Amino acid sequence: MHPTTAPLTLEELALFNELFIARFGLHFPDHKREILESRLLPRLRANHLKRYIDYYLLLQYDYEREKDHLIRAITNNESYFFRETTQIEVLQGDAGTELRAGGILPGRLRILSAGCSSGEEPYTLRIFEQRSPFGRGEPAHIDAVDIDSERLERARQAVYRPSSLRVLTPAQIRCYFERLDEESYALRAPFRQGVRFRLGNLVDLDSLRGVLPYDAVFCRNVLIYFAEPALKKAIDNFAHLVRPGGLLFLGHSESIIGLTQSFKAERLGQCIAYRREGT
Known part of the structure; x- marks a missing residue:
């Protein structure tokens, strides 16, 4: 002090x-x-x-x-590439194929990364799509929102320090990044395309809405910092953002079981996701 x-x-x-x-x-x-x-x-x-x-x-x-x-x-801006990839890998299998078939834009996924920090999560989604597309069809439309305007600007620049790449292998770093100097790595252009960043507040629905509902929303390791009334508000907002039959992915230490009737927990492979109820 x-x-x-x-x-x-x-x-x-x-x-x-x-x-x-x-x-x-x-x-x-x-x-x-x-x-x-x-x-x-x-x-x-x-x-x-x-x-x-x-x-x-x-x-x-x-x-x-x-x-x-x-x-x-x-705000806690801890983030890095390839974090908790089990949930992202789910979208490469049957779950992704199902979402594509029943989506607002058939054949193309609409994904929201909520609380995206400096962009590591949405860019990881794009990298995984490039490596092994989510089924067949057009590239996914990926929106990413955060409350911190400075972090969003860093995300748009897509230049990262080694700490953001800490779980990547040397081969993966060479493949996905261009080394600028010992402390700076720029994400290569193909893995930046189609990712759009904007300001968004999880307790302000108007700031989160896209033009159309989303097939999948990722909001991981964010809600653990929320008070219960705000947590319920965020969940209610997600219910407006995710189309019926769509999926909500949370962090491994987060759960909304018993807090909402709008989502139902569902095991998909090695992870738990929350399916949007309704028709």
């Missing part, structure tokens, strides 16, 4: 959580108070503030100016 900054109190934590849940769905439990304290401290210093309550009041009265800084401070 900076010597001139008062510690974050439980009362201040409660106020911030109220704001975060309403705006983004995010929640910091009591045992993560020090984590939030450390993440917000640079913003206090940048605004020449000595108390966290003062920063909270700043957000109340000048939110739009501070919004992007706040989002970058409190």
